Amino acid sequence: MKRILTIQDISCVGQCSLTVALPIISAFGIETAVIPTAVLSNHTAFSTFTFCDLTEELPKIEKKWQEQNITFDGFYTGYIGSIKQIEYIQSIFHSSANASAVKVVDPCMADHGKLYAGFAEDFPKEMLKLCMEADVIVPNLTELCFLLDVPFKEYSKEELEVLVKKMSDIIDASVVLTGVSFNPDELGAMTYDRNQNKISYYFTRRVPVFFHGTGDCFASAFFGSVVKGYDYERAAEIACEFTYRAIASTEAEAKTHWYGVHFESALNYLGNLE
Numbered sequence: 582m583k584r585i586l587t588i589q590d591i592s593c594v595g596q597c598s599l600t601v602a603l604p605i606i607s608a609f610g611i612e613t614a615v616i617p618t619a620v621l622s623n624h625t626a627f628s629t630f631t632f633c634d635l636t637e638e639l640p641k642i643e644k645k646w647q648e649q650n651i652t653f654d655g656f657y658t659g660y661i662g663s664i665k666q667i668e669y670i671q672s673i674f675h676s677s678a679n680a681s682a683v684k685v686v687d688p689c690m691a692d693h694g695k696l697y698a699g700f701a702e703d704f705p706k707e708m709l710k711l712c713m714e715a716d717v718i719v720p721n722l723t724e725l726c727f728l729l730d731v732p733f734k735e736y737s738k739e740e741l742e743v744l745v746k747k748m749s750d751i752i753d754a755s756v757v758l759t760g761v762s763f764n765p766d767e768l769g770a771m772t773y774d775r776n777q778n779k780i781s782y783y784f785t786r787r788v789p790v791f792f793h794g795t796g797d798c799f800a801s802a803f804f805g806s807v808v809k810g811y812d813y814e815r816a817a818e819i820a821c822e823f824t825y826r827a828i829a830s831t832e833a834e835a836k837t838h839w840y841g842v843h844f845e846s847a848l849n850y851l852g853n854l855e
Contacts, residue, residue, distance in 0.1 A: 583808055584612040584652075586677065587801075588670055589659030589689070591617045595624035596841025597794035598660050598689075602801040605823075605844065606657070608851040609805035614653065616642055616673075619662035625698045626793045626840060632699070634662055639669035643676060652679050657804040659797060660689040660697075664707045674714055683807055686715040687800040691723040694733040705730075709752070717755040717813060718748075719800045725758060738763055742780055745773045757817050759799055762787065770799070772817040783818045785825035790835035792828060792842045799824045802851065809854075819854065823847050 585606065591599040599615055606613045616639060622631040646652075656674060661667060674684060688708045690700055705727040712718045712728065722741075726733040729748060736744065745756045755775040761782065762768045769784035802823040806816035826847035831838055 582610065582612050583654040584614060585655035585657065585804075585808055586614045586616065586653045586673075587657045587659070587804075588616045588618060588661070588673070589687075589797075590619040590621060590662055591615075592621040592624040592630075594622065594840070595627070595794065596844065597624050597797045601794060601797050601841075601844055602657065602659065604848065605798065605801035605851065606805045606808075608848045609809050610852075611655075611805060611808055618660065618666055624793065624840065632662070636663050636665050636669070639666060639673065643669070643673050646677055652677050653682055654679050655683045655685070655804065655808045657685045657687070657800065658711065659687045659800065661708070661711075664704060667707050667711045670711060671714055683717075684715045685717055685719060685800070685804045685807065686712050687719045687796065688712060688724045688728060689796065689800075691727055692721060692796075694723055694726075696727070712752045712754065715752065715754045717757060717807070718752065719757045719759060719796075719803060720748075721760045721796060722758065725756075741771060742773075745771060745780070749773055749775050755813055757803060757813065759796060769821050770817045772814050774813045779814070781814045781817070783814075783821045785821050786829075788825070788828045788832050790828075790832055792831060792835070792839060794841040794844075795824055795828060798827050798842060798844050805851065806854075819851075823850055826850055 587602045589598045620633040758771040761771045767784040768787040799820045803820035806819045827842040827844040830846040831842040
Protein backbone atom coordinates (compact mmCIF):
# COMPACT_ATOMS: atom_id res chain seq x y z
CA MET A 582 0.00 0.00 0.00
CA LYS A 583 1.29 3.44 -0.90
CA ARG A 584 1.77 6.04 1.82
CA ILE A 585 1.26 9.74 1.15
CA LEU A 586 1.49 12.94 3.14
CA THR A 587 -1.00 15.78 3.03
CA ILE A 588 -0.01 19.12 4.54
CA GLN A 589 -2.72 21.67 5.33
CA ASP A 590 -4.73 23.14 8.17
CA ILE A 591 -7.37 21.41 10.21
CA SER A 592 -10.58 23.31 10.84
CA CYS A 593 -12.39 21.63 13.71
CA VAL A 594 -15.75 22.55 12.16
CA GLY A 595 -16.25 23.25 8.49
CA GLN A 596 -15.72 20.15 6.30
CA CYS A 597 -12.60 21.38 4.54
CA SER A 598 -8.83 20.87 4.46
CA LEU A 599 -7.64 17.89 6.54
CA THR A 600 -11.12 16.90 7.70
CA VAL A 601 -11.98 16.06 4.09
CA ALA A 602 -8.52 15.18 2.70
CA LEU A 603 -7.87 12.37 5.17
CA PRO A 604 -11.10 10.39 4.57
CA ILE A 605 -11.22 11.06 0.83
CA ILE A 606 -7.65 9.93 0.12
CA SER A 607 -8.06 6.99 2.50
CA ALA A 608 -11.13 5.90 0.50
CA PHE A 609 -8.78 5.07 -2.38
CA GLY A 610 -7.01 2.53 -0.18
CA ILE A 611 -4.01 4.80 0.37
CA GLU A 612 -2.26 5.17 3.72
CA THR A 613 -2.63 8.85 4.55
CA ALA A 614 -0.30 10.71 6.89
CA VAL A 615 -0.89 14.35 7.81
CA ILE A 616 0.86 17.49 8.96
CA PRO A 617 -1.53 20.18 10.26
CA THR A 618 -0.20 23.64 9.37
CA ALA A 619 -2.65 25.27 11.79
CA VAL A 620 -5.64 24.42 13.95
CA LEU A 621 -8.74 26.56 13.52
CA SER A 622 -11.93 26.39 15.56
CA ASN A 623 -13.78 26.63 12.23
CA HIS A 624 -12.77 27.79 8.77
CA THR A 625 -12.31 31.43 7.82
CA ALA A 626 -15.64 31.82 6.03
CA PHE A 627 -17.33 31.91 9.44
CA SER A 628 -17.72 35.34 11.02
CA THR A 629 -15.08 34.61 13.67
CA PHE A 630 -12.55 31.87 14.33
CA THR A 631 -9.52 30.92 16.41
CA PHE A 632 -6.19 30.23 14.73
CA CYS A 633 -3.29 28.30 16.24
CA ASP A 634 -0.17 28.54 14.07
CA LEU A 635 1.84 25.30 13.97
CA THR A 636 4.66 26.61 11.78
CA GLU A 637 7.51 25.67 14.11
CA GLU A 638 6.21 22.13 14.50
CA LEU A 639 7.00 21.32 10.88
CA PRO A 640 10.81 21.06 11.17
CA LYS A 641 10.45 19.11 14.42
CA ILE A 642 8.20 16.57 12.68
CA GLU A 643 10.60 16.36 9.72
CA LYS A 644 13.54 15.67 12.03
CA LYS A 645 11.76 12.79 13.76
CA TRP A 646 10.80 11.27 10.42
CA GLN A 647 14.37 11.48 9.20
CA GLU A 648 15.53 9.68 12.34
CA GLN A 649 13.10 6.85 11.54
CA ASN A 650 13.59 6.81 7.76
CA ILE A 651 9.93 7.59 7.11
CA THR A 652 9.26 8.46 3.46
CA PHE A 653 6.25 9.01 1.22
CA ASP A 654 5.00 8.11 -2.25
CA GLY A 655 3.16 11.38 -2.72
CA PHE A 656 2.55 14.84 -1.29
CA TYR A 657 -0.53 17.04 -1.42
CA THR A 658 -0.53 20.52 0.07
CA GLY A 659 -3.56 22.68 0.72
CA TYR A 660 -4.11 25.68 2.98
CA ILE A 661 -0.77 26.87 4.34
CA GLY A 662 -0.88 29.15 7.36
CA SER A 663 2.25 31.25 6.88
CA ILE A 664 5.00 32.13 4.42
CA LYS A 665 7.62 30.48 6.63
CA GLN A 666 5.82 27.17 6.23
CA ILE A 667 6.56 27.15 2.51
CA GLU A 668 10.29 26.88 3.18
CA TYR A 669 9.70 24.07 5.68
CA ILE A 670 7.41 22.21 3.28
CA GLN A 671 10.00 22.41 0.51
CA SER A 672 12.51 20.82 2.88
CA ILE A 673 10.06 18.02 3.70
CA PHE A 674 9.53 17.39 -0.01
CA HIS A 675 13.27 16.95 -0.48
CA SER A 676 13.98 14.88 2.63
CA SER A 677 10.95 12.58 2.73
CA ALA A 678 10.14 11.71 -0.89
CA ASN A 679 10.50 8.27 -2.42
CA ALA A 680 12.02 8.23 -5.89
CA SER A 681 8.74 8.37 -7.82
CA ALA A 682 6.76 10.51 -5.37
CA VAL A 683 4.13 12.75 -6.99
CA LYS A 684 3.62 16.28 -5.67
CA VAL A 685 0.26 18.03 -6.00
CA VAL A 686 -0.06 21.61 -4.79
CA ASP A 687 -3.42 23.27 -4.29
CA PRO A 688 -2.50 26.97 -3.94
CA CYS A 689 -5.37 27.38 -1.52
CA MET A 690 -5.33 31.11 -0.81
CA ALA A 691 -8.13 32.92 -2.65
CA ASP A 692 -11.57 32.80 -4.25
CA HIS A 693 -14.07 35.17 -5.85
CA GLY A 694 -11.29 37.63 -6.74
CA LYS A 695 -9.93 38.04 -3.19
CA LEU A 696 -7.27 36.51 -0.95
CA TYR A 697 -8.56 34.61 2.07
CA ALA A 698 -8.58 36.41 5.41
CA GLY A 699 -5.15 36.61 6.99
CA PHE A 700 -3.06 36.48 3.81
CA ALA A 701 -0.85 39.46 2.94
CA GLU A 702 -0.47 40.77 -0.61
CA ASP A 703 2.97 39.16 -0.99
CA PHE A 704 1.69 35.65 -0.21
CA PRO A 705 1.01 34.66 -3.86
CA LYS A 706 4.66 35.28 -4.79
CA GLU A 707 5.74 32.90 -2.05
CA MET A 708 3.10 30.35 -3.01
CA LEU A 709 4.51 30.42 -6.53
CA LYS A 710 7.77 29.03 -5.14
CA LEU A 711 5.93 26.02 -3.75
CA CYS A 712 4.10 25.54 -7.05
CA MET A 713 7.51 25.24 -8.71
CA GLU A 714 8.10 22.11 -6.63
CA ALA A 715 4.92 20.44 -7.92
CA ASP A 716 4.20 17.94 -10.65
CA VAL A 717 0.73 19.43 -10.98
CA ILE A 718 -1.12 22.32 -9.36
CA VAL A 719 -4.88 22.66 -8.82
CA PRO A 720 -5.85 26.36 -8.65
CA ASN A 721 -9.19 28.05 -9.12
CA LEU A 722 -9.37 31.08 -11.42
CA THR A 723 -8.74 33.59 -8.62
CA GLU A 724 -5.62 31.73 -7.51
CA LEU A 725 -4.38 31.42 -11.10
CA CYS A 726 -4.76 35.17 -11.55
CA PHE A 727 -2.86 35.92 -8.33
CA LEU A 728 -0.06 33.52 -9.28
CA LEU A 729 0.26 35.12 -12.72
CA ASP A 730 -0.34 38.66 -11.44
CA VAL A 731 -3.09 39.28 -13.98
CA PRO A 732 -6.55 40.84 -13.44
CA PHE A 733 -9.32 38.65 -12.10
CA LYS A 734 -12.12 38.78 -14.65
CA GLU A 735 -14.13 36.60 -16.98
CA TYR A 736 -11.88 35.04 -19.62
CA SER A 737 -12.83 33.30 -22.85
CA LYS A 738 -11.94 29.65 -23.43
CA GLU A 739 -9.04 30.67 -25.66
CA GLU A 740 -7.75 33.19 -23.13
CA LEU A 741 -7.92 30.64 -20.30
CA GLU A 742 -5.93 28.16 -22.32
CA VAL A 743 -3.23 30.79 -22.87
CA LEU A 744 -3.13 31.57 -19.14
CA VAL A 745 -2.96 27.93 -18.11
CA LYS A 746 -0.12 27.21 -20.53
CA LYS A 747 1.72 30.31 -19.33
CA MET A 748 1.36 29.10 -15.75
CA SER A 749 2.65 25.69 -16.77
CA ASP A 750 5.68 27.23 -18.46
CA ILE A 751 6.54 29.26 -15.36
CA ILE A 752 6.40 26.34 -12.93
CA ASP A 753 7.34 23.52 -15.34
CA ALA A 754 4.35 21.49 -14.19
CA SER A 755 0.88 20.46 -15.30
CA VAL A 756 -2.15 22.56 -14.32
CA VAL A 757 -5.74 21.61 -13.49
CA LEU A 758 -7.96 24.70 -13.36
CA THR A 759 -11.11 24.21 -11.30
CA GLY A 760 -14.44 26.03 -11.43
CA VAL A 761 -14.39 26.30 -15.23
CA SER A 762 -17.65 27.07 -17.01
CA PHE A 763 -18.62 28.27 -20.47
CA ASN A 764 -22.29 27.42 -20.03
CA PRO A 765 -24.53 28.52 -17.11
CA ASP A 766 -25.81 24.96 -16.70
CA GLU A 767 -22.45 23.23 -16.28
CA LEU A 768 -19.29 23.43 -14.19
CA GLY A 769 -16.03 21.55 -14.34
CA ALA A 770 -12.29 21.62 -14.83
CA MET A 771 -9.67 22.27 -17.50
CA THR A 772 -6.64 19.97 -17.45
CA TYR A 773 -3.37 20.82 -19.14
CA ASP A 774 -1.10 17.78 -19.10
CA ARG A 775 2.33 19.28 -19.73
CA ASN A 776 3.90 15.91 -20.47
CA GLN A 777 1.48 15.31 -23.32
CA ASN A 778 0.97 18.99 -24.25
CA LYS A 779 -2.76 18.28 -24.13
CA ILE A 780 -5.73 20.28 -22.88
CA SER A 781 -8.93 18.49 -21.87
CA TYR A 782 -12.20 19.48 -20.22
CA TYR A 783 -14.76 17.74 -18.08
CA PHE A 784 -18.10 19.17 -16.96
CA THR A 785 -20.98 18.13 -14.73
CA ARG A 786 -24.33 19.76 -14.09
CA ARG A 787 -23.97 23.04 -12.21
CA VAL A 788 -25.81 22.85 -8.91
CA PRO A 789 -27.27 26.37 -8.46
CA VAL A 790 -26.02 26.88 -4.87
CA PHE A 791 -22.63 27.67 -3.33
CA PHE A 792 -20.84 25.64 -0.68
CA HIS A 793 -17.44 26.10 0.92
CA GLY A 794 -14.85 23.31 0.84
CA THR A 795 -15.62 21.98 -2.63
CA GLY A 796 -12.13 22.84 -3.88
CA ASP A 797 -10.65 20.69 -1.12
CA CYS A 798 -12.93 17.82 -2.09
CA PHE A 799 -11.83 18.13 -5.71
CA ALA A 800 -8.11 18.37 -4.96
CA SER A 801 -8.22 15.43 -2.55
CA ALA A 802 -10.06 13.21 -5.04
CA PHE A 803 -7.75 14.31 -7.84
CA PHE A 804 -4.65 13.54 -5.79
CA GLY A 805 -5.94 10.15 -4.69
CA SER A 806 -6.70 9.28 -8.31
CA VAL A 807 -3.20 10.27 -9.44
CA VAL A 808 -1.55 8.22 -6.69
CA LYS A 809 -3.65 5.23 -7.77
CA GLY A 810 -2.21 5.55 -11.26
CA TYR A 811 -4.81 7.44 -13.27
CA ASP A 812 -3.52 10.06 -15.70
CA TYR A 813 -4.30 13.72 -15.05
CA GLU A 814 -7.23 13.83 -17.47
CA ARG A 815 -8.97 10.83 -15.92
CA ALA A 816 -8.11 11.99 -12.40
CA ALA A 817 -9.79 15.34 -13.10
CA GLU A 818 -12.88 13.53 -14.39
CA ILE A 819 -13.06 11.43 -11.23
CA ALA A 820 -12.59 14.51 -9.05
CA CYS A 821 -15.32 16.41 -10.92
CA GLU A 822 -17.78 13.53 -10.57
CA PHE A 823 -17.00 13.04 -6.89
CA THR A 824 -17.35 16.75 -6.10
CA TYR A 825 -20.60 16.99 -8.06
CA ARG A 826 -22.07 14.05 -6.14
CA ALA A 827 -21.04 15.64 -2.84
CA ILE A 828 -22.59 18.98 -3.80
CA ALA A 829 -25.78 17.42 -5.13
CA SER A 830 -26.25 15.46 -1.90
CA THR A 831 -26.11 18.74 0.06
CA GLU A 832 -28.21 20.86 -2.31
CA ALA A 833 -31.38 20.65 -0.23
CA GLU A 834 -29.51 21.99 2.83
CA ALA A 835 -27.92 25.01 1.17
CA LYS A 836 -29.18 27.48 3.77
CA THR A 837 -28.12 25.52 6.84
CA HIS A 838 -25.07 23.61 5.60
CA TRP A 839 -23.37 26.34 3.54
CA TYR A 840 -20.00 25.75 5.25
CA GLY A 841 -19.28 22.41 3.53
CA VAL A 842 -20.71 19.48 1.59
CA HIS A 843 -21.76 15.97 2.54
CA PHE A 844 -18.75 14.38 0.86
CA GLU A 845 -19.23 11.28 3.03
CA SER A 846 -22.20 10.21 0.91
CA ALA A 847 -20.00 10.12 -2.21
CA LEU A 848 -17.07 8.13 -0.80
CA ASN A 849 -18.44 4.83 -2.10
CA TYR A 850 -17.99 6.20 -5.64
CA LEU A 851 -14.23 6.40 -5.04
CA GLY A 852 -14.10 2.92 -3.56
CA ASN A 853 -15.73 1.37 -6.64
CA LEU A 854 -13.71 2.91 -9.43
CA GLU A 855 -12.70 0.64 -12.28
